Amino acid sequence: MKNFKINSCIILFIVSVFSVFTVTAQEKPSGKMEIIFSTKDFTHVPAIAKAQHKKVFVDAYAKWCAPCKELQKTTFKDPKAAAYFNKNFINISIDVEKGEGVKLAKTWKIEGLPTLLILDENGSIMANHIGYVDGTGLLEFAKEAYGK
Numbered sequence: 001m002k003n004f005k006i007n008s009c010i011i012l013f014i015v016s017v018f019s020v021f022t023v024t025a026q027e028k029p030s031g032k033m034e035i036i037f038s039t040k041d042f043t044h045v046p047a048i049a050k051a052q053h054k055k056v057f058v059d060a061y062a063k064w065c066a067p068c069k070e071l072q073k074t075t076f077k078d079p080k081a082a083a084y085f086n087k088n089f090i091n092i093s094i095d096v097e098k099g100e101g102v103k104l105a106k107t108w109k110i111e112g113l114p115t116l117l118i119l120d121e122n123g124s125i126m127a128n129h130i131g132y133v134d135g136t137g138l139l140e141f142a143k144e145a146y147g148k
Helices: 002-026 042-052 066-073 079-088 100-107 135-147
Strands: 055-061 089-095 115-119 125-130
Touching: 042 055, 042 089, 042 100, 055 066, 055 100, 055 135, 079 089, 079 135, 089 100, 115 135, 125 135
Parallel strands: 055 089
Antiparallel strands: 055 115, 115 125
């Protein structure tokens, strides 16, 4: 009987931990599905992508950019796009006018905003898109990049 209680506790613990990680990876606390962006500095992102065998999705923006705000308000909250990007990419949003974003914008030769990039595990640009895109367009962009 004692072994049964221990095994039951272990199973309950594992199920609880798995449930928390599953919900955290897919939803914000509000319960709405949206693309989850890493809070790490970009310098750490390629290593994370390599370890997880994922590509990197970059949202390069500026605070004053109206289409950038629209992406954040609508496109990144599209449930289909969010599910796809959260599963297949390490997502990062970078302000190109602050901190490391200034140097990265020069490195990536960003010419307009918003710029959306798909990078391989080594940080090389696989695909880029300049301007606003809806959820369906974002999915098409990502799937085309994977096809390369």
